[in-house]
Amino acid sequence: MATKKRYGFVIDISRCIDCRACLVACSAENNVGMQYTRIWVKDTGVKGEFPKLTRTFVPYNCMHCENPPCVEVCVSGATYKDKDTGLVLVDQEACIGCGYCVEACPYDARYLDRARGVVDKCTGCIQRVLVGQQPACVTTCVGKARLFGDLNDPNSEVSVALKNAKAVQRLDYEKNGVDTDPNIYFINGEIDDPSIQPRDPRYTFAQESWKTLLVPAVLAGIGLSFVGQATFFAKQLMEGEKEFEE
């Protein structure tokens, strides 16, 4: 979906030291409960053989996809892609916490807040972005691994960083007619660890039954009923209304 702005993250994985200050800043800024987190730092583990060892830390949160599978499944539109910023957001006053989207997200970037009965996720700190500030995780990142900005604007910090990057990688999911087209670009490193790759979107049994069974059955019923009614109505119009009493 083309949006006016296309806010996204550019993450320099060569600079992340897994200090997790971003997690703390995010939770503090967004009042995230202690048992949850909206963002993660994934760890590939130690790779290679001594003395040539490598270890990569991958800061990770909602990819604010161009074609988000979570928005595809949300029944009420409580999860939506914001037309101005391009951020994928949850209207928690509309969300009922059914978890269709949690299952559908190939990045597991959402969680169900059972206490509030709603889904929660990274919002790109839209409350800060709208007043011209950077997301909390970005401002707090000591290594400057996280960058945030409008990817549509060629002069933004993120676009410049992308241009100058040694390597660029996205965790795109493109399979079975789904192409997420994520808006997080990982630069200056390589993520080949299978544990960090996106998974297949899961569609709940309830929604699949709805889509494949209930919709055709019910629509067939309505169609049959309508055709029956229309036939009698047409007959009534053609024959005229006989005064049934005489």
Added chain:
Amino acid sequence: MSHTQISLPERKRLREKKYRKHNLANILTHWFNVGCWLLLLPTGIAILSSPRLGLSPVWLQEMFRNLFGSTANLIRFHYTVGLLWVFVLTYNVLIGFRKYFIPFSRERLLLDKDDIEWLKVKPMQMLGFMKDKPLPPQDAYNAGQKLYMYAVILGTVGIMLSGVVMTFHRWFPPVLLQWAQPLHWASVFGVVAGLIIHVYMGAVFPEEKEAFFSMFTGEVSAWYARAHHEKWYWNKVREELEWEDRVEAELGEIARHQQPSGDRPETGQVPS
């Protein structure tokens, strides 16, 4: 229908004579239900915006979201009216349980042998077969109406339960919320499938004109009752005759009790 065997003056008399088919409680509940459906159906369809399910047109979704200001407001309106609907219907059934609901279910809702026969013959006639086979006499509601009523009762319970679960989502596990949505949708549109016929038969179909007006006045003519609900009509007639017999007997009794004492003839004859 044996229209031609009835003389014109008799037909006129039958048309002027009225029988009460619906009580006020039923009429008010029916129109309250209609009002709620008119508010709930469009807003409900507008809420459904999953592209994967593709259940409603985008213009409708956007129109209602603009009208109410946001998705959350649209949903709030939907469940507020919905809860009012649940409350009033439940209240009416509970309050009128012994006076209306039990007698209604017993006398008007159960299928009998004639209904089963009707269900076999009527669909065939609608498809153009068995035209010469007579339809068995029907009670206050015909078998088709009874079947629709079952569907409505089932659908209403499904809509209410799933709606309440979604409204108070904080207190229910996600798996229940996942199933509540398709159940809500299927119940609504299951009823809508019948509703199309119900509205057509009630408001447009010429032979059922009286049924439409009876939903305001509560009354149908004896002529209509006899033509469409013969069994009910003859029951009404029998009830009337029985009532007349009873009144006559009582009047006779009263007359017998009043006459004796002062007016008793000297001869001691018992008045006949």
